[in-house]
Amino acid sequence: MSAVLQPSVAADRKTFYEKIDKASVTPLWEVLHGIITPPPHTPCLPHLWKWDQMWPWIQEAGRLITAKEAERRVLVLENPGLRGRSSITHSLYAGLQLILPGEVAPAHRHSQSALRFILLGKGAYTAVDGEKVTMNVGDFVITPSWTFHDHGNPSGDPMVWLDGLDVPLVELLDAQFMEKSSLEAQRTHLTEGDNLAQFGNTMKPVEYKAKSRTSPLFWYPYERTREALRTMQRGHDPHACWGHKLQYTNPVTGASAMPTIGTFMQLLPKGFRGKEYRSTDSTVYSAVEGGGRCRIGSETLIFGPRDVFVCPSWMPHRLEADEETVLFSFSDRPVQQALDLWREAF
Numbered sequence: 399m400s401a402v403l404q405p406s407v408a409a410d411r412k413t414f415y416e417k418i419d420k421a422s423v424t425p426l427w428e429v430l431h432g433i434i435t436p437p438p439h440t441p442c443l444p445h446l447w448k449w450d451q452m453w454p455w456i457q458e459a460g461r462l463i464t465a466k467e468a469e470r471r472v473l474v475l476e477n478p479g480l481r482g483r484s485s486i487t488h489s490l491y492a493g494l495q496l497i498l499p500g501e502v503a504p505a506h507r508h509s510q511s512a513l514r515f516i517l518l519g520k521g522a523y524t525a526v527d528g529e530k531v532t533m534n535v536g537d538f539v540i541t542p543s544w545t546f547h548d549h550g551n552p553s554g555d556p557m558v559w560l561d562g563l564d565v566p567l568v569e570l571l572d573a574q575f576m577e578k579s580s581l582e583a584q585r586t587h588l589t590e591g592d593n594l595a596q597f598g599n600t601m602k603p604v605e606y607k608a609k610s611r612t613s614p615l616f617w618y619p620y621e622r623t624r625e626a627l628r629t630m631q632r633g634h635d636p637h638a639c640w641g642h643k644l645q646y647t648n649p650v651t652g653a654s655a656m657p658t659i660g661t662f663m664q665l666l667p668k669g670f671r672g673k674e675y676r677s678t679d680s681t682v683y684s685a686v687e688g689g690g691r692c693r694i695g696s697e698t699l700i701f702g703p704r705d706v707f708v709c710p711s712w713m714p715h716r717l718e719a720d721e722e723t724v725l726f727s728f729s730d731r732p733v734q735q736a737l738d739l740w741r742e743a744f
């Protein structure tokens with residue numbers, strides 16, 4: 399309320415507010431314009447985390463604490479506008495997880511859904527519900543809500559991946575549960591590749607019945623994604639805003655691979671100069687190949703392989719690439735779409 403008030407009216411109102419405040423009641427008109435805003439008003443800020451800065455700190459964390467002791471040895475990427483809240487956007491969490499040769503990150507499960515996007519290394523595994531998958535750079539792996547998962551690294555090299563979880567969203571809903579397994583590493587009774595064979599070939603077992611909204615396919619190897627983008631590029635013009643962009647889907651339903659997190663991979667052709675774009679889903683990007691710029695507000699985020707950056711809700715931005723560039727991204731888009739809230743403009 400900005401109008402100049404008679405002192406007596408102002409005093410009466412103040413007395414009234416103080417009286418009702420004692421009973422946990424507050425006048426809407428004092429806060430209305432801050433909570434129902436004409437455009438989205440997010441505390442999330444544009445930000446870039448450079449791999450070259452993060453990698454020495456990840457290695458230092460590796461010397462300071464074991465994966466077993468930490469349970470998960472992760473450096474959380476906290477949005478500068480959301481410090482102390484373990485959030486990279488208002489609704490999502492992200493971190494860089496390290497697993498060193500010979501280590502095991504013990505089995506547990508939780509309500510929060512998680513994605514792993516592999517940045518560095520070869521030969522470490524994630525086990526989900528009795529099946530192991532050996533991960534490579536650019537692979538996208540899902541650990542669905544309430545499924546036991548553990549990670550191990552029998553290779554000779556460190557592995558680092560980007561974790562993306564719906565932690566803040568689940569916290570908002572007060573729906574979080576977590577349980578540790580009695581086994582450090584779960585028994586894997588399925589052949590590696592079983593899941594991809596069943597659901598990764600545009601087919602499904604005839605007796606399959608979905609147990610959740612999460613994709614029954616939990617491993618999307620980069621090799622296949624990259625080949626799809628390569629083929630797309632040969633036969634189609636790039637979109638003016640996002641180049642060639644694919645969404646990871648649940649192969650059975652065609653919906654988003656995860657119910658709370660939308661995941662995407664896009665190719666920006668060499669010399670790409672994207673048109674301005676904005677959408678209501680604050681989006682986290684990580685480059686796999688190439689490099690370029692994200693021009694957002696007065697800032698230019700210059701990114702290369704393994705860097706991570708954020709574009710907040712409804713902020714116009716443009717993507718540019720001087721060389722052929724492949725970008726992974728994730729956001730809360732499926733949640734907004736399910737609630738009829740999602741918008742985009744370009």
Ligand SMILES: [Fe+2]
Nearest residue numbers: 506508512547
């Ligand atoms: Fe976990």
